[in-house]
Amino acid sequence: MRVGWDGVVTADTVTDVFEEHRSVLLGVAYRMLGRVADAEDVVQDAWLRWSGGDRSAVREPRAYLVRVTTRLAVDRLRRIKARGETYVGPWLPEPYVTDFGDTVPDTAERAVLADSVSLAVLVVLESLSPLERAVFVLREAFGCPYAEIAAMLDRGEPAVRRLAGRARRHVEERRPRYDVDPALRRDLTERFLAAASGGDMAALMELLAPDVRLVGDSGGKSRAPLRVLESADHVGRFLLGVARKEAQDLTVHVLELNAGPALLVLSGGRPDSVVQLGIADGRVQAVYVIRNPDKLRSLPAVP
Structure with a gap:
């Protein structure tokens, strides 16, 4: 000290x-x-x-x-x-501005930190017990030794190892396998924005996987689907319907949230929603839409 x-x-x-x-x-x-x-x-x-x-x-x-x-x-x-x-509709984590800058110089370490803060992984972590989640975060995201985690949680090291194994199996079984390449994600995000905002259904269908899912989180406090939408046709029609009705009142900026490119949608200069894509095999496998106003308060002001 x-x-x-x-x-x-x-x-x-x-x-x-x-x-x-x-x-x-x-x-x-x-x-x-x-x-x-x-x-x-x-x-x-x-x-x-x-x-x-x-x-x-x-x-x-x-x-x-x-x-x-x-x-x-x-x-x-x-x-x-x-x-x-009881949460109204699907639940998603609150979007988190991530910019590791030069604090995480190692590429492998950066990838681990990015994966541990992704929306898809955080959704899976929500189903763990508090102790399992703590052990998983400390071990997998920050690389803490088991002995150190045991001291932090007042548990024996064998118990911590069992918690870690159980949590790791749970996460591996349930988390989607999305591409983390930043250039690919940025490119598809910008193409997705151009197709949706331009009302181009053909271009949008080329980007969406046949079994794509749209998960909307409003908490019952704004308009969003209360159930997960499935299939490229349903998701595409929903997105174009929203764009046609509200595009004239909205502006969109691309920024990094949860270690990946995301669309920050502003209405009257204030955050209206966040859209982030889950991408695999060069196509959009999931569309995450966060519209709960309580979850948008921490986002930075964008001119």
Whole structure:
């Protein structure tokens, strides 16, 4: 831990140490919860414990802060599940702005982090228990040793290994296999936008896989399908119908969300919806549409 010239941990140093690890803590909390606002609340609680607690015995601030954040996220996830709230229509994670920049220079490590924050994987993680989710996130996304995870969760290492194996099998069985190549995803996203906004059904059908699925998340607070749409014909007609009715009032920007290109749709300059594609074998296998206004508040303003 960095200290002042006289060996005293100053307030500025306490803040600097926390800010140095904030992005990692937010990444852990978001992958645990799938909600940006909840993740930010957890990180704020971790800050309060860090700034107001006894740090004299802390030798590894990063490990300590990740441990605190993980436990807070597990507790919050348990409360969410205990409430048993009924969600109106399909549920999707809250879109999360991702830009790893130069903080993750290794290509393989970048791919792992990107995969762990994708919409498709987060949907699967939602079905894990809080402990399984914590172990999976810490092990698969951040590469934490089993012994370290066991200490974070107050569990024995054999139990943590069993949780990890169970979670990994569950995710491998259920997550779709989408292409993660950024250039391909960007190209198909832009072609998809051109076809949909231009009302070109033929071009759209060339992009959509025959068994494509459209998942719309409105939370009952805006207009979106309350059931998953299936087949290229149904999805294509729905998209063109929306474009014909509302295109004159909308503007669209391409930005990176959940480690991939996404369409941010603005109405009157305010976020109206987010559209992201699941792509495999050069075609669109899934269309994710997020229209719940509560999930769009954290998105950046786009001129």
